[in-house]
Amino acid sequence: MVSRLEKLAVQRIAIEGISPEIDGGRFPAKAVAGEPVEVEADIFSDGHDKIAAALLYRAEHEADWREAPMALFDNDRWRGTFIPELNARYLYTIIAWRDRFESWRDEISKKHAAGVDIAVELVEGRNLIEEAVSASPRAGDEDRGVLAAVIAAVDATEDRTTRFEAMMAAGVSVAMERAAAREALTQREPPLPLTVDRQRAAFGAWYELMPRSMSDDPQRHGTFDDVIGKLDYVSKLGFDVLYFPPIHPIGTAFRKGKNNTLTPGPDDPGSPYAIGSPEGGHDAIHPQLGSFEDFARLVKAARDQGLEIAIDFAIQCSPDHPWIKDHPEWFDWRPDGTIKYAENPPKKYQDIVNVDFYGKGFPDLWYALRDIVLFWARHEVRIFRVDNPHTKPFPFWEWMIAEVQTQYPDAIFLAEAFTRPKVMKRLAKVGFTQSYSYFTWRNTKWELTTYLTELTQTDSKFVMRPNFFVNTPDINPVFLQTSGRPGFRTRLVLAASLGGNYGVYSGFELCEATPVPGKEEYLDSEKYEIKAWDWDRPGHIRPDIALMNRLRRAHPALQVFANVTFYNAWNDNILYYGKATPDKTDFILFAVNLDPHNAQGCDFEVPLWEFGLPDEASIEAEDLVNGNRFTWYGKIQHVWLDPHNNPYAIWRLNPLGDTAR
C-alpha cells in the first residue's frame, strides 16, 4: 500500500499544460504515420536546480518506450518532437528529472567567474562523475570510459583550474547526460493516447458519384462495370478517393419517388439510403449494381488507377430490411405495433426506420453493426463515410471504431455530421478520422478566416480533420446556385487549398446547381432517380480540378491542414493566404476573388518577413496557374482578379532564386 505521501513525493517535478492532451487524456490526439508530432508542456521544479525532460512514446503493442529529447523554449515551456512510424495506436508521455551535473556546472561556473573559492565544488563534481561511473545503471561502456578518464585526470593534479577545466569539458556533459542517474525522475501518468493514421486520413481528394448513374443512360441502371469505365475520368482529374453512397439492396416499402415524393413510379429506384430488402441488408449488394465479384474487380481496377474506394455506412433500415424480421429486438416498437420511422418533427423519412442502440438488442446490435464494417473491410474497403453519426450514441462510435482499427488500423471513418459544433468535435474525439465541416457554407472573407483560424489554431487541430466538401447530394449550396461558373472555380480552389481533405460530388465539375426552388437541394436529385450526365458539357471546370489536384500532389505545403496563414490583402472580396512547409522551401500563396460577379483588385503584402527579408527586398515567384516566372520588388504588390478570366492566382515563392532550385 503506497501512502499518499509516497505517491505525491515521486511527482517532484511539475509537468502540466501538455499539448496535445485532449480532455485530460480521455481521448486520443491524432497524428499521421511518418510525420512529426510536436509536444509541448510546462515543466519546472522547486528551487534553482537545472532540470531536463524527454518524451516517451511507443505503439501500444510495443513493450519499450522510445525517448526523444525536449528543450526549454519559453518561460518554463518545453517542446519536443517524435515521429511515430506505424499506422497504429500510440502512447506518449513526458518524463523530467533534476540534472545534478548541469546544476553543478552552472553553480561552479558562476562562482569561478566571481572569483569565489571552488575547492569543495571541485570535489562535489568529481563525486558526481564517479557516481555515474560506478553506480548508475544508465552508463554505457563508452561513457564509463570517458568519465573514468576524467576522474583520473582530476585525481592526477592539485591544480584547481586544471581540474575545473577537465570536468567542464563539453564531452563530459554529453557523457554525463547519458550516464548519470536521473534524480527526482517524474513521469506524467497515465500516458496519453495518440491515434496514428495513414497519410490518406489527413490528405486526400474525394470524388463522390452514384454508381447507378454511371450508365450514361437514364433508362439503364448503372453497374460496377460502368463505374470501372469511369475510373479513367476520375483518375485523370487527380482524385485519390472514389466514394459511393450506399450500394446495398433498396427497400420498396414507402419507397420515395422522384424529388422525394411519396408516390413513386414503378421504375423509380428509390433512395439508396433506404437500406435493406428481401435481397439482403448492409452486407449485401444491390443486385442491379453487380455481384461481389464485380465489386472486387472494381476495387482492384480503381487501385490500379490510384483510386481508393470509400463506401457509406448508414445505420438505418428500410421497413423491408431482413433485420426487422430476424432481430425485432433491435428496434423500438410502438404501442401500435409499428416501428417509428425517422423524423425530425414535422419532417418525415417514411422509408427509413432506426435501430434502438440501448434497447433489448443491446449489446448484440452493437456487435452486428461492428461486424458489418469488418465485413466490408475484408472486402478491401478501408474508407467509410458514416451517415448522420450524431444521431447515434457517442459510446457506440468510440467502441466500434477502436474495434475495427484494432484489426484494420488503416480504416478511415468520415463523420457526416452537420450539426452543432460541440457535437461535431465530440465525434472527432471519440474516433472519427475525418469530419464534414461548415466550409460548405463559409463564403465571405471574415467567415473563412474565422473558421479556418478556429480549425487550425485551437486544440481542434489535434482531433478534427475536416473534409471540405464543396457540395454533396444533400447540399446544393445557395452560393453556387447564383454564382455561375466563377463561383464553382473559386470554391474548388478554396476547398482544395485550405482543406487537407476535400471532396466534390459529381456534377460539380459541370457547374450543376439547379435547385428545388428556395431550397438547398438539387432538382431531380440523383438520390431518387437515375441520371445521365454529359461529362463534356460546355463550361465544365475539369482543368481547374486537375490543376489543383496536381498541385496538391506536387507540393508538400499543400499536404498539411493546419499550416495556413492569412496575409493582408486590402479588399474584403479577396482572400489571400499562404501555406508553407516548416522549412519554407515550399511556400505557396493563394489569392482568390470571393466575388463571382465582379472583378476585384487590391494591394497585398508579399510575406518577405517570413524569409527574414526587408520590406524593400525582391523575391522570385512562379505563377502556378500560367507557369510564368517573375520577380516581385518590394513587399506591396497588386493583383487583379476577373471572375470570368482569372478568379484566382496561385504563386510559389522562391526566395533563393531559380539557380538554387
Add this chain to the structure above:
Amino acid sequence: MVSRLEKLAVQRIAIEGISPEIDGGRFPAKAVAGEPVEVEADIFSDGHDKIAAALLYRAEHEADWREAPMALFDNDRWRGTFIPELNARYLYTIIAWRDRFESWRDEISKKHAAGVDIAVELVEGRNLIEEAVSASPRAGDEDRGVLAAVIAAVDATEDRTTRFEAMMAAGVSVAMERAAAREALTQREPPLPLTVDRQRAAFGAWYELMPRSMSDDPQRHGTFDDVIGKLDYVSKLGFDVLYFPPIHPIGTAFRKGKNNTLTPGPDDPGSPYAIGSPEGGHDAIHPQLGSFEDFARLVKAARDQGLEIAIDFAIQCSPDHPWIKDHPEWFDWRPDGTIKYAENPPKKYQDIVNVDFYGKGFPDLWYALRDIVLFWARHEVRIFRVDNPHTKPFPFWEWMIAEVQTQYPDAIFLAEAFTRPKVMKRLAKVGFTQSYSYFTWRNTKWELTTYLTELTQTDSKFVMRPNFFVNTPDINPVFLQTSGRPGFRTRLVLAASLGGNYGVYSGFELCEATPVPGKEEYLDSEKYEIKAWDWDRPGHIRPDIALMNRLRRAHPALQVFANVTFYNAWNDNILYYGKATPDKTDFILFAVNLDPHNAQGCDFEVPLWEFGLPDEASIEAEDLVNGNRFTWYGKIQHVWLDPHNNPYAIWRLNPLGDTAR
C-alpha cells in the same frame, strides 16, 4: 470484469469542458463556505431527445450526494450553482440524463400544432407516466398520486384533446421530473475536488509588524505584551489579520548585523529568519519576546479586538538549530563536513542552512515539519505565511497542507513566492490558500488592467487568491521611494479595493520608504535591528487606511476578488473600475490617479448600461470619501484628481434612488 463496451456504453451523454476543473481534476478548485459555487459544462447527447443535468456535491466526509439543478444557457453549455456550507474538502460532479417525458412533450406538441395524428403518441405518453408511477424508485407518494390521477383522467375519456391536455399540464411535468426514471444517466467520474475555506481565506486585511520593534524604544527588545499594547492601534485601522515574521529563537552563528552586514555588533538581534539556537527551534519562542503563556494571552487579546494572529513558517535553520545535532540526516552535508548555506550564486545567506527534503531524512523530516505546523495550530494559530515555498518541493506542500487541513480545516497558508508565474500558480494548485502576487510592482494602468484581468478572468481565479501586499520587509517598492505620500495613498486604495486580501507592512502608514540606495530594500531594515516608530509622524495616512477597511467591511461588493470590471476613463493616468454584487444592489466605482506628482482629469463613463439604463439616463451616486450625495445626468462625466488633495474618488451607485434604500 466490465468490458470496454460496457464501460463506454454508460457514458451516453457527453459531459465536458467543465469549469472549474483544474488540470482535469488533478487539483482542487477553491471556494468559500456559505458562498455560491458556479459550475459550467458542455452537456449534450446524440439525436434530438431532450436532456437534463444536475450538480452533485458533498463534503468528503459525507456519505450522500446533494443535488442542485443545472440549466442550458448557451449552445450546449449548462450552468448550475451550489453552496457548500462547511469549511471542509468537498467533491462535486455532474450527472445528465435523457428526459423521455420532456422529449415526448416536445414531439407531441409539434405534431399537435402541425395537425398530425397523435393517437399513438398519446398512448406513449400515458405509458411513460404509468412507468413512473409503477416502476420508478424515484417517485414519492405525492408525485405518484398526481400521476395516477392523470392516468385515471386519460383512461376515462376517448377524447384526444382532453387526454392531450391532461398530460401536458404543467404539474405533470413537475411530477415527472421528480418521479420518472432517468434514462441513460451519465455521471462524470471521478468527481472533482474542491477546497472550501472559511471567509478569511478570501477576504482579509493584513497588518505585518515585527514584535521586537513594539517597545517604541530601540534599546529595548519588544515583547508580546508590547504587541498587546499595539492591538488597539491596529484594530482601529480596521485590519483583520496581524502577522508576525518568525518569533523563534535566533541563531548566533554567522548572525547578520545592521543592513545585512557580516559583522554584527554584540547587541544586534539578528534576522528572525535565522531560526534556531540552543534555546530551541521552530517550536520554541524567542525568549526576549516572552513565554507561551504570553503568546496565548496575545492571541486572545487580539481575538477580542477582532484580530487574528498569523505567524511565519520558514523552513530553514540557523547553523545553531537543534535539528542539526539531533537530526544530521535531515541536511545535505558537503565533502568538507559543512552544510551548504542558502545561496543564489553569487548571493549568499550565510546565517541560514536548508533541510534536504529527499535525503536520508525522508520522510521523517516531512512529518517533523508538518508537526511544527500542527504544534502552532494547537496554540491557536491558524494562519501561516510561508516563507519561500517555491524553493521547497511541491509534493511536500500538497501533502502537508492537506494533512493539516484534515485536522484544522480553518488553517490558512499564504505562499510568499515571488517567482515565475507558473511556479506561483502551481503552489496555489497544490494547496496554498493565498499567494503573494506581482501587484507590488504593477503601477501603470496597462499593467494593473492586464494583471487583474489575468487573475480574475482566467482559470487562475479558481485556484489562486492573491494577497496584494503594498510593501513587505523585503520589498520597498521603487514607486513608493519616489512617489511621496500621494503614492502611498493610491497604492493603499488600489490594494484594498482590488485585492480580496491585501496587506500592509508597518511603516507604510507612515509613508516610510527610505531605501538602501539603488535597491528595493529598506535602509536600516527591521530585519536586522530593533526600530522605534513615531506612530503619529506627520503625513501618516491612517485615515485612508481606516476608510478603506471600513468600506471593505461595509460593502459586500468589496468582499469578493474576481468581480472587478474596468471601465472607460480617457486618461492613461487614471484607473477607473467597478466592483459589484451579482444583483448590483452594491455597486462601487473607483477612480485612482496613478500619477503621484500631477493632477489628472478625464471624462469617464458611468456604467448606466449595467442597470439597463440608456446613455442619457440619470443616476444617484454617493461619494464614499466625503459622504456627499448627488445625481449624475448622462453617461459621460468628468473627474479631477489632485494627488495632494484627492488622489482617488470612490462612489456608490444607487440606481433606485435614496427613497428605495
